[in-house]
Amino acid sequence: MEMETEYCFRHKHILGLEDLSCDDISFILQTAESFREISSRPIKKVPILRGKTIINLFFEPSTRTRLSFEIAAKRMSADTFNISASTSSAKKGESLIDTALNLQAMSPDAIIIRHSYSGSPHLLAKHINASIINAGDGFHEHPSQGLLDMMTVKQRKGTLQGLKIAIIGDIAHSRVAHSNIIGFSKMGAHVYVSGPATLLPPGIEQLGAKVCRTVEEAVTDADVVMALRIQKERQLDPLIPSWREYASFFGISSRLLEKSKPDAIIMHPGPMNRGVELDPALADGPRSVILDQVTNGVAVRMALLYLILGGDR
Numbered sequence: 438m439e440m441e442t443e444y445c446f447r448h449k450h451i452l453g454l455e456d457l458s459c460d461d462i463s464f465i466l467q468t469a470e471s472f473r474e475i476s477s478r479p480i481k482k483v484p485i486l487r488g489k490t491i492i493n494l495f496f497e498p499s500t501r502t503r504l505s506f507e508i509a510a511k512r513m514s515a516d517t518f519n520i521s522a523s524t525s526s527a528k529k530g531e532s533l534i535d536t537a538l539n540l541q542a543m544s545p546d547a548i549i550i551r552h553s554y555s556g557s558p559h560l561l562a563k564h565i566n567a568s569i570i571n572a573g574d575g576f577h578e579h580p581s582q583g584l585l586d587m588m589t590v591k592q593r594k595g596t597l598q599g600l601k602i603a604i605i606g607d608i609a610h611s612r613v614a615h616s617n618i619i620g621f622s623k624m625g626a627h628v629y630v631s632g633p634a635t636l637l638p639p640g641i642e643q644l645g646a647k648v649c650r651t652v653e654e655a656v657t658d659a660d661v662v663m664a665l666r667i668q669k670e671r672q673l674d675p676l677i678p679s680w681r682e683y684a685s686f687f688g689i690s691s692r693l694l695e696k697s698k699p700d701a702i703i704m705h706p707g708p709m710n711r712g713v714e715l716d717p718a719l720a721d722g723p724r725s726v727i728l729d730q731v732t733n734g735v736a737v738r739m740a741l742l743y744l745i746l747g748g749d750r
């Protein structure tokens with residue numbers, strides 16, 4: 438995309454894709470593409486964030502997001518530190534703001550936070566001076582996941598404009614779904630969602646998604662089919678009768694995929710319940726880009742850290 442010559446990335450925090458413009462998203466994806474090559478060098482390190490201090494503050498489990506933020510920061514020579522809920526003084530009753538103020542007293546440049554409460558990164562951004570990156574807040578947003586998903590689709594399809602993106606599953610509890618609906622819609626794609634009625638939140642159309650009554654309708658002629666994890670930990674009462682029934686009605690199978698475009702790609706943000714949300718043969722097959730999503734996660738997170746801490750504001 439041609440950038441206006443006066444374009445400047447001006448964000449101190451990355452709290453959600455709702456705050457980013459199309460130009461911002463394009464610029465982040467371009468920057469991430471330029472960083473991708475660093476991860477294939479024999480010496481995977483550049484000095485551009487030398488002297489910067491980055492704290493990973495994760496109150497929920499994570500494999501991909503936490504590690505890829507840490508790898509991204511280290512590949513740019515920043516100093517990184519990890520705190521998890523089980524090892525922090527939150528266990529002793531310290532409030533989130535008090536924890537953040539104490540971290541602030543040690544002069545970090547950025548805090549990356551994952552928390553079960555929607556809006557917790559926004560709360561931190563109001564109270565402390567460091568840049569805040571939202572690594573997933575409750576049901577709300579997971580902006581770096583949305584960006585790496587857009588990067589992955591753009592690599593395969595060349596553009597996001599006009600694509601049909603089908604997102605299937607637990608839309609209600611999925612911050613990934615929310616960021617992807619916002620991001621892909623902003624970039625000119627058409628997002629269709631489907632899943633059990635108990636997992637489709639009212640008002641989701643307002644984010645830009647079209648709600649389909651059947652999975653078949655969502656997947657028909659899709660360029661991208663994205664399965665979501667069933668978020669059992671966020672369901673107070675069981676909202677699906679059983680895994681087996683979910684798999685047979687809403688799991689992505691070869692039969693269902695026949696309705697999509699012949700070159701449709703399959704995505705899943707992970708972690709995956711194998712055989713429930715997605716047929717394992719599809720997850721491991723040639724149309725799956727699930728591990729490309731993980732690889733792109735490092736490049737996107739390098740771009741975010743660079744842009745908020747060291748790059749062109």
Ligand code: CP
Pocket residue numbers: 498499500501502503573579582706707708
């Ligand atoms: N996609 C994602 O957020 O994965 P993790 O929970 O492993 O970070």
